[in-house]
Amino acid sequence: MPAIDAVDFFYLSMPRVEDIGDGSQDALLVRVAAGGEFGWGECEASPLVSIASFVCPLSHSACHPLADSVLGQSLNDPGDIDRIGRLVRARSQDVLQAAHTFAGIDMALWDLMGKRLGEPVWRLLGFTSAAPKLPYASRLFGDSPAETLAKANEVRALGYRAAKFGWGPFGAGSVADDVDHLHAAREGLGPDGILLIDAGTIWVEDVERAALVLPALNEVFATWLEEPFVTGAHGAYAALAERSGRVKLAGGEGSHNLYMAKQMIDDAKISFVQIDAGRVGISISKEIADYAHARGVTYVNHTFTSNLALSASLQPYAGYADATLCEYPVDIKPVARAITVDSILPDTSGMIRVPDAPGLGVTVDPMLWGPYLQDIEIKAGGRTLYRTPGLG
């Protein structure tokens, strides 16, 4: 009866984090130990806040630190991961950060379970084969249309057949600027590339402002418009979806539980549901993938960080052959590269495959982190609640 002996958090960061939409500038890694085996996960979250949610003092019966529901739990089979997740959601329901924190723990539990059983996670999730995915290069818009053009040229030169441009100045200035960026992206990518556009919630819930870019999005044959609005603004999404023509809406990365994702599918009328396993965990991501599949909505991973997070993000929909696209971060920072020894690279046909190796199938080597590991200390009443563990 192996039990969870330890859960350790490691906060890695670039020495200087810039105020840009690049989520690979820091990372929160989770190592779970049970019965002499280890698993690794990564929270897509504010690292310090998530660490605090694991070690915080008890506030009341629905506001437990996550440690209370994870440490010491038996871990015999995948059903235990589900059981622990339910426990966390019940006992930490008033710790708002809990979902982001448990996502990385859930990932690490699956990694450990896969290693123990000698199976890749996607097989433990019930898939019998893993379909190749077409990676789309995920990049920020340039500061000017000329810079966006240069970035799109570069993406094409690197051999990508699909690319997403997002954040940066898009949507924040004039519609004419947005239109110029869109045409620059299409020009650089070439006529045949799959072009995806990410508005990064810039219009909050302003349907009319978003609608002003629809003609240009259709002119440049964008496949989707991602996150015109914030997660939860279902009415705005549904209203825009009715008017969007050939361009479909994508969204869902802001979901931090199963209900939110289901509502984005059912009520916001998105055609692509983008889920970050680092925010909801692999278990819930798989439930969302199944739900989307049954409703003809295409599941896409959301990831902008390490190869560990990338592998985790691919597991929940690995076997759904009709969900062909895969977000593939191209510009990730050295800290994100240093997390794993191996990289998940496109094969000769330009496709990505989820690792066919036990667990998440990538090797985490703390010896690579030296310059990035942050020394964090949290004390209450003189007692140390958290201190960055040694790498020994």
Added chain:
Amino acid sequence: MPAIDAVDFFYLSMPRVEDIGDGSQDALLVRVAAGGEFGWGECEASPLVSIASFVCPLSHSACHPLADSVLGQSLNDPGDIDRIGRLVRARSQDVLQAAHTFAGIDMALWDLMGKRLGEPVWRLLGFTSAAPKLPYASRLFGDSPAETLAKANEVRALGYRAAKFGWGPFGAGSVADDVDHLHAAREGLGPDGILLIDAGTIWVEDVERAALVLPALNEVFATWLEEPFVTGAHGAYAALAERSGRVKLAGGEGSHNLYMAKQMIDDAKISFVQIDAGRVGISISKEIADYAHARGVTYVNHTFTSNLALSASLQPYAGYADATLCEYPVDIKPVARAITVDSILPDTSGMIRVPDAPGLGVTVDPMLWGPYLQDIEIKAGGRTLYRTPGLG
């Protein structure tokens, strides 16, 4: 042009926090200073996690510490509070905890603004008068039906005309036990008291289990069944609402933004929407109260802590005379009592009135906190990000 000069957090706690559903065992207070004036607020949140979200290092452009969007902001009129809230939601959208943290800051900003303008917050929110509210005594179920009976007797003896019983063993054991507790509560409260029942999300989304207590709820003339399911399980709520007969559903305290509350009203088919100003702030609470009012759904405050939180929770619906009920915590712990000098007490007719005094209308005195103030320290790379401020 007064600007926000400082935001200080104070974590208060009982020396020993028990694993029970009593949310008054600790508190996170927020003091905002601007132009020589002060305002106080209280987050209904895990204190350490919320403090971390204010001081955490930057992760990327959508994952800022809240401090980045609050400190130094100009604060000339109530519109600035709204502007700062939007800024926080945009720049900290990937800090999941942000909503709970900003709730207390928003409250403190309103308190400060009201003190500066010499007006109670409810008047600044647009109400011209404040209607009296019927307080319901909010209590935990006893461990046995006999204990619940004793508690209900006590509530009646204290003169309360309405009472809510929740959490404790309810829903976790057999249906027969639940039924016994319900009859005990009605017996103790007497035939005329308004009886409210809180299931504390115990059934997650299990409609059939919840439905088993509906006959008894109707027999004891319960006015509402609160939180049979978790926030977001709209389908389960709506299905139960169709079968609940005279008993109506209440919920919404788990909402941490406007969208979630609207969905509880529109999709979950609740008849009472319960909003905790310590989780969404006064500004958003007012928007929810307006939305509910326009749709014939009754707004009720959710609060289980101090008189500061109680005052804040009453402001957003103070002027809606048809929303007569008010949650009134009876059993709060000494730490919650110590937060304010004054208490909001029922008048001779048994009604509660929101203070008719500038700001939130209660006086916070840190000199009362001595034994409860927690000494917290958060360091990154040897640099102190947070240290409990002195009470001087």
